[in-house]
Amino acid sequence: MSTPPRSAAHPKTGAAAAPPDIVEIERAISRVAHMLTRAKQHDRTVAEAGVPVDRAAVPLLRALADASGPLRPGELAVLLAVEAPHVTRQVQRLERAGYVERVPDPDDGRAQRVRITDAGLEAFERVRAAWRQWMADALAAWSPDEREQLAGLVHRMVDDFLAHSEHLARCESRTAG
Template sequence: MSSRVPPDIAEIERALSRVAHMLTRFRQHDRTVVAAGVPVDRAAVPLLRVLAEEGPMRPGEMAARLAVEAPHVTRQLQRLEAAGYVERVPDPDDRRCLRVTLSRAGADAVESIRASGRRWISDALADWSPDDRERLAGLVHRMVDDFEAHSGSRDAETARN
């Protein structure tokens, strides 16, 4: 591979780094959850979102889906269960196992977090045209899909070697 990086690739990497930094700052999370009225750790939000999007699942499935270690998921789920945001229910496919599902409070919390985030995005992009916002959404989805596909091919390549 050439050591020369095309300028557009370097600029995309720079922009993604800026976005990642901005979205993962503690203050941004704190503002979002305070505005949403949902006092949860930053690490718990992806768990709530995946349950809202994909439905009940086993903790191990959540860890795999989020590409994090299982003990991390277990700790977060314990906190979310104590706060009343998730519940453990029997797995219909294997009664020896449990799945995690959102409680009513958890579903409300996810919707509040989403609404807070959408307000923030709407305010930040208020000067953008609807066409530009639609184009951005399409390109971001395309980029994530391509990144996921490429990541999967890299995982398969690593497993072969």
């Protein structure tokens, strides 16, 4: 099966075809994203960890666990690339569960920040440990060098994706203003 050259257009949409390596990268990323965001995978991980949190709560707990201190809800929204109301709802749920708490913002007496509680940190670390064990088991046949190479390439890819997105945002703001 031959792959069309880059300049070839899609027969139905007319869109330019991507190079074969980009097609395969996109396909692989889509497969990974789908697999990692499946409810079944999340349910298995939190059951193994013994922590009753929903899928949307885990990235928020991760952001707070990895932060150097309490964060404003807006900062969490930017970190997670979600809308502020989503963060507000998750914070309320996690607060009721005792996993996070709101504290006064030292820079603005009217504002609050969110910080992870000891119970929240313990819960997240249990989820993280279960997830890491799952990955270790899944990649058991890989050599340490292969796993290190994969980690390096994935970090590089994410860094390049973020840098490109920031570049595009700067370009868009210049043309809009």
